[in-house]
Amino acid sequence: MNTVKAIYPGTFDPVTNGHLDLIARGSRIFDHLVVAILLNSSKNPLFTVDERVQMLTEATASFGNVSIATFQGLLVDFAREQQAQAVLRGIRAISDYEYELQMALMNRRLSPELETIFLMPDGKYSFVSSRLVKEVFELGGSVEGLVPQFVIERLRQHRT
Ligand code: PNS
Numbered sequence: 001m002n003t004v005k006a007i008y009p010g011t012f013d014p015v016t017n018g019h020l021d022l023i024a025r026g027s028r029i030f031d032h033l034v035v036a037i038l039l040n041s042s043k044n045p046l047f048t049v050d051e052r053v054q055m056l057t058e059a060t061a062s063f064g065n066v067s068i069a070t071f072q073g074l075l076v077d078f079a080r081e082q083q084a085q086a087v088l089r090g091i092r093a094i095s096d097y098e099y100e101l102q103m104a105l106m107n108r109r110l111s112p113e114l115e116t117i118f119l120m121p122d123g124k125y126s127f128v129s130s131r132l133v134k135e136v137f138e139l140g141g142s143v144e145g146l147v148p149q150f151v152i153e154r155l156r157q158h159r160t
Helices: 017-029 049-059 075-081 094-110 130-138 149-159
Strands: 005-010 032-038 066-071 086-090 115-119
Touching: 005 017, 005 075, 017 032, 017 066, 017 086, 017 115, 032 049, 049 066, 049 149, 066 075, 075 094, 086 094, 094 115, 130 149
Parallel strands: 005 032, 005 086, 032 066, 086 115
Antiparallel strands: none
16 A cells, blocks of 8 residues: 655744644645754754754644654755655745745756645634744743744743
8 A cells, every 4th residue: 555755844943833733734644744844944043953853742742643853955855765755835825835836846856756735724823933923922922822832931941
């Protein structure tokens, strides 16, 4: 029987409920889903890679077919190493589309057999991003319901 393994790559700085919504959807479609954190991101992350691995591991503990990994270099090379057939990415709004299409087509050029699958998170997360969560929290606003409770704790620890 053919099984389908997918990679869900990203920065996850930190994981949001929007990411988790997508992971839940991906875990229902794919036999195995690898959530892969990019090392050496140019985005100057707030959380270390270890912290992001810990948060994602805790947040996805209830999914039997989801694992957490890190990667560096090209995503297509990591996908090949993992023997994955698909890349999962989320599209929240039309504004995400252009960047996602560019990446998907570049990845297709690099690795024609690797398919990018787009899923939409629940509409209630369409405005949620890691960047805005960090900004709102830093400026004293509430991020309740946008990230898991333990992520809020970690954000507090980073402030002190
Ligand atoms: O969560 P993000 O920051 O939107 O994720 C971006 C990510 C990690 C998916 C993308 O930057 C990536 O795949 N980087 C790995 C390097 C690579 O393969 N670059 C070419 C992609 S077209």
